[in-house]
Amino acid sequence: MNIYNTLEQAILSDNILLKEKLTVQCLEYCNQNEVRVEEEFVPKQFEKPSxxxxxxxxxxxxLPARKDFDTSEGLATLVHAIAHIEYSAIDLALDAVYRFPEMPMEYKRDWLVVAEDEIRHYKMLEELLVALGYKYGDFPVHCGLFDAAEHTAHSVLERMAIIPRYYEASGLDVNPQIAKKLDNKRKNPLVxxxxxxxxxxxxxxxxxxxxGDKWFKYLxxxxxxxxxxxFEILERYRLMGKHRPHINVKARKEAGFACEEILKLGAKTCS
Incomplete structure (x- = not known):
């Protein structure tokens, strides 16, 4: 099996079930085999997201502001925005394996497992969107994560710093805040x-x-x-100094961040 051809097919496909099938095939193969890369293999630069x-x-x-969660449409815009992040994260995890073939087998397995998780997350949200009377694609989206992947395509160190250690870590800050805003509406079964x-x-x-933290430190x-x-990489990508009202100290520490880093990112305390 040439997992790079399979990964390319998975990244390019807009069919979530095909993405899932191909991801499972790649992970099963990597769990049982060492992957050898042909010398002539050159990862493609993708012109547009899947x-x-x-x-x-x-x-x-x-993008429209998401404020009114009391209506089906208002709630759907929020679910759609989160589903879009999860969908984007599938392709980013697959691309982390596809684009950096020189990385160890453990790295390949790690990101294929992440891709499986992101597929499952997306499918949960897609199901909820359908229950609300909508589907993925019914609301506009931005391609910020795709652009970030393109900008870091030349460096696995920068990819690990920017995607998991910046964008996904920022999700750890935001997620509990969204849940908190929704808490007083939890009597609604869809909420x-x-x-x-x-x-x-x-x-x-x-x-x-x-x-991401593990492989950043490895590199x-x-x-x-x-x-x-x-922090030099964040400066290079103009990501330092972005307003961060809620730094999730506990989650970031669990994810490998040191208190020194967390404080530098804007947390008032860290212990």
Whole structure:
């Protein structure tokens, strides 16, 4: 089996069931075999995200504000936004394996497991969207995560710093805040279903960020770099100084962040 051809097919497909089938095939293969890469293999630069065939992509500033969760449409816009993040995360996890073939087998297995988790998260949210009378693609989306993946395609160190250690870690800050806003509406069974989904996603995303942290530190050690290069990378991508009202100290520590880093990111205390 050439897992790189299979991964490419999975990344390009907009069919979630095909993505799932191909991801399972790759993980099963990697659990039983060492993967050898042909010398002529060159990962492709993808021109557009796989969801481009389903979704209307707009500038993030053009996205409608999500405030009214008392209506089916209002709740659906929130579910859609989270589903879009999870869908994007599937392709990012698959691309982490596809784009950096020089990384160890453990790395490949880690990100294929993450891709499986993200598929499951997406399918939970897609089911909820359908229950609300909508489907993925009914609301506009932005392609910020796809762009971030493109910008870090040249460096696995920068990919680990930016995707899991910045964007996914930011999700750990935001997720509990969304659940808190919804809590007084949990008598609505669909709201409760969303809160339950958020809880599952939150706990599993800690592990995803931890995997990103593990491989970021592995690469720093391998390349003889100080782990503080994380902040240099954030500066390079103009991500330092972004307003962070809620730093989730507990979750970030579980995911491998040091208190020194958490404080530098804007937390008032860390113990």
């Amino acid at each position: 969801y481009a065939s389903k979704c209307h992509i707009v500038d993030p500033r053009e 409760k279903q969303l809160i339950d989904a958020l809880d599952i996603i939150y706990n599993e995303e800690i592990e995803h960020v931890y995997k 720093c050690q391998k390349e003889g770099l100080e782990e503080s290069i994380y």
